[in-house]
Amino acid sequence: MNTKQLIKLCWLTVCFIAITSVTNAQDDLMDLLNDEPATTYTYSTFKTTRISLGQSVENPANGNLVFDIQHHFGRINEGAYEFFGLDQATLRLGLQYGITDWLSVGIGRSSFEKTYDGSVKAKILRQSKGEINMPVSISYFGNIGINTLKFDDTLRTNYFSSRLSFTNQLLIARKFSNAVSLQLTPTFIHRNLVEREIDDNDVWALGAGGRFKLSNRVSLNLEYYYILSKQTSKDFQDSFTIGFDIETGGHVFQLFLTNSRGIIEQHFIARTTGDWLKGDIHFGFNISRTFVLIKPKEFRDNN
Amino acid sequence: MKKLTLVFITMFAIASMATAQKYVTKNGKISFYSDGPLEKIEAHNSQVNSAINTETGQLAFKVLMKSFIFEKALMQEHFNENYVESDKFPNATFRGKITNAQKIDFTVNGSYEADIEGELTIHGITQKVSEKGTFTVSNDGIKGDSKFFVKIADYDISIPGAVTGKIAEEIEITVNVMLKPLGAL
Numbered sequence: 001m002n003t004k005q006l007i008k009l010c011w012l013t014v015c016f017i018a019i020t021s022v023t024n025a026q027d028d029l030m031d032l033l034n035d036e037p038a039t040t041y042t043y044s045t046f047k048t049t050r051i052s053l054g055q056s057v058e059n060p061a062n063g064n065l066v067f068d069i070q071h072h073f074g075r076i077n078e079g080a081y082e083f084f085g086l087d088q089a090t091l092r093l094g095l096q097y098g099i100t101d102w103l104s105v106g107i108g109r110s111s112f113e114k115t116y117d118g119s120v121k122a123k124i125l126r127q128s129k130g131e132i133n134m135p136v137s138i139s140y141f142g143n144i145g146i147n148t149l150k151f152d153d154t155l156r157t158n159y160f161s162s163r164l165s166f167t168n169q170l171l172i173a174r175k176f177s178n179a180v181s182l183q184l185t186p187t188f189i190h191r192n193l194v195e196r197e198i199d200d201n202d203v204w205a206l207g208a209g210g211r212f213k214l215s216n217r218v219s220l221n222l223e224y225y226y227i228l229s230k231q232t233s234k235d236f237q238d239s240f241t242i243g244f245d246i247e248t249g250g251h252v253f254q255l256f257l258t259n260s261r262g263i264i265e266q267h268f269i270a271r272t273t274g275d276w277l278k279g280d281i282h283f284g285f286n287i288s289r290t291f292v293l294i295k296p297k298e299f300r301d302n303n
Numbered sequence: 304m305k306k307l308t309l310v311f312i313t314m315f316a317i318a319s320m321a322t323a324q325k326y327v328t329k330n331g332k333i334s335f336y337s338d339g340p341l342e343k344i345e346a347h348n349s350q351v352n353s354a355i356n357t358e359t360g361q362l363a364f365k366v367l368m369k370s371f372i373f374e375k376a377l378m379q380e381h382f383n384e385n386y387v388e389s390d391k392f393p394n395a396t397f398r399g400k401i402t403n404a405q406k407i408d409f410t411v412n413g414s415y416e417a418d419i420e421g422e423l424t425i426h427g428i429t430q431k432v433s434e435k436g437t438f439t440v441s442n443d444g445i446k447g448d449s450k451f452f453v454k455i456a457d458y459d460i461s462i463p464g465a466v467t468g469k470i471a472e473e474i475e476i477t478v479n480v481m482l483k484p485l486g487a488l
Binding site: 030298 | 307325327345347349352353354355356361362363364365367369372373374375376377380381383384385390396398485
């Protein structure tokens, strides 16, 4: 054996020792199991698809159908004769369906001006940590409202398009901690027909909302929509809501106090007339029931 | 030079034998069931990390809680957020040892009953457990199966007042892993 070969042999021995010591370093089996996911996505920024009145960045889960029952009662300051508003109510019945994890559609019917609505919500960005670092979740929400009241003036030519109104929103939310989530909601509402010539066809508003967990099962939710368009802000009030999410085992109930009678976006953001300071406060609630139409793949074979 | 190649091959053989004593998987399955008067709870996790050292009889499991899939998304959310608090305690782990290792020959194909003792950590709480399991050795690797019960109260998981007594206090856990020799992955 010459020197060259000896050097080679020495080198191989070093390699061998290195390989075996690597194996020995894994004496604790737990070390073999370090397999953290590269990116962790934030979940449950809000408990439901609504903060209280307005949309949150949450969607119904893929394959889930959600049946919504929403009530806003009359004004508390109407006194005992109206049973503090409970004698009257604005009601909306709605369905939402999660087509994928990032896309959902909804339909509904609200008693306020006998309005039907159709909507779509899509996740654009998801808050995450790790390989992909994203500080906020962003979703788009859009709806069409169809007012089906009989036309006031039957003498003039009335067009179907006059019944339509539209909402476009960007939902920008961040879950700061397990207890605190905040959302900004730039909103653009378009009405094809308005009552007077000076009324805004286009209404811009900026919404801000948040949820603050009081316990694992109860949270305090606040929501405010600031109207930016001049004429509308002169004639109408900004919508402000204080609410609670209460989770009881499998369901979430949302109870709230608001100055808005309307339930869909074009009504509560652009056409709120109640004034909190005068006591024009409505009690309201949302309840929903979820039906799993398409089960997760882990459940398809066994049942 | 021929000699040298032989030495090299021998070294590699020894090195790979050393690793063959460890078997691992990244997609083991753990499911749990509980059949309470109000809610039937069922969840599946098919991304379970597990390893076994056949020489020492040591076992390890690491389970990412967020990977449990429930039939109802709302239930899954509540499981993570309120019950096991996955943000604070992302993993459940088990470190243990086969206590009747002398009766199991992992080099011979066949089915073996195993007594396993160790520490189970869920929701940040560690409890000593001893359970039975089955190892089935085949040419494909080592299959491990076990079924046991866990008391929710042992792991400081609080059940809201409204549903106390309506969901079961014990849940049945089914473990099913197919372990492959380390390095063969």
